[in-house]
Amino acid sequence: MLRPYFCAYHSYLENMELLNSEERGRLFTALLEYSKDGTLIPLTGNERFVFPGIRSQIDRDKEQWKKTDEQQASYGRKGGRPRKKPPDGENEKATLLNDTDKKGGFSEKGSLFSKSLEKKKDKEKDKDNISSSTATAENDISACVQAYEQNIGPIARAAFDDISRQLADLPADLICEAIGEAALNNKRSWNYVKAILKRCREQNILSVDAYRGRSGGQSRARCPPTEQAGGSTRTAQKASGRDGRCAE
Numbered sequence: 050m051l052r053p054y055f056c057a058y059h060s061y062l063e064n065m066e067l068l069n070s071e072e073r074g075r076l077f078t079a080l081l082e083y084s085k086d087g088t089l090i091p092l093t094g095n096e097r098f099v100f101p102g103i104r105s106q107i108d109r110d111k112e113q114w115k116k117t118d119e120q121q122a123s124y125g126r127k128g129g130r131p132r133k134k135p136p137d138g139e140n141e142k143a144t145l146l147n148d149t150d151k152k153g154g155f156s157e158k159g160s161l162f163s164k165s166l167e168k169k170k171d172k173e174k175d176k177d178n179i180s181s182s183t184a185t186a187e188n189d190i191s192a193c194v195q196a197y198e199q200n201i202g203p204i205a206r207a208a209f210d211d212i213s214r215q216l217a218d219l220p221a222d223l224i225c226e227a228i229g230e231a232a233l234n235n236k237r238s239w240n241y242v243k244a245i246l247k248r249c250r251e252q253n254i255l256s257v258d259a260y261r262g263r264s265g266g267q268s269r270a271r272c273p274p275t276e277q278a279g280g281s282t283r284t285a286q287k288a289s290g291r292d293g294r295c296a297e
Contacts (some may be wrong), residue, residue: 060184079092097209098194
């Protein structure tokens with residue numbers, strides 16, 4: 050069932066720290082539109098660096114809601130959802146202790162209780178990973194966009210979305226290397242960068258080390274490094290030389 054809302058996690062405050070009021074307003078409006086029906090509003094300010102990470106989290110939440118709805122529908126076909134367990138597994142603890150006292154060891158019920166505790170810990174660990182994965186995705190797209198605008202020029206929406214897709218299976222620094230090579234070859238277009246990345250996949254060059262190794266140590270431009278400031282990530286404003294390129 051479609052939810053009339055999206056989850057706004059507290060970790061987003063850190064990601065939005067460097068945005069001004071207008072950028073935050075545009076970001077929030079874009080998130081509402083995307084959450085409602087998947088509409089993508091063109092963003093031109095710094096909010097465009099924050100949007101992709103939160104958009105990915107919205108997609109993950111929707112997928113989880115879908116699984117929950119399917120599970121509840123399954124309960125309905127079986128005559129209702131299973132009976133709720135007592136909070137914090139208090140009854141399981143009591144049963145486990147009683148069985149241990151009577152039999153001198155752990156019962157099958159005790160084994161089930163241990164599995165329940167492990168499952169609960171795994172869920173808590175997954176929640177902790179949400180914030181860090183979101184920050185990493187935002188940092189990667191920000192570095193690639195910064196490299197593109199410094200080496201090629203203002204980034205078009207199509208190139209921005211394609212960079213997000215490329216990051217699904219290629220590291221950000223490898224994409225930045227390809228952008229730098231395009232600039233040094235005076236081929237300042239995203240299509241040329243995509244051709245470089247395509248050759249990298251065909252030749253199984255999936256890291257910067259492999260990328261450099263095929264060039265014989267030639268100097269190449271690199272993407273700007275990221276640095277921490279005030280608890281949030283910012284992209285440095287200058288790019289310097291780095292070696293490496295895919296074989297042509």
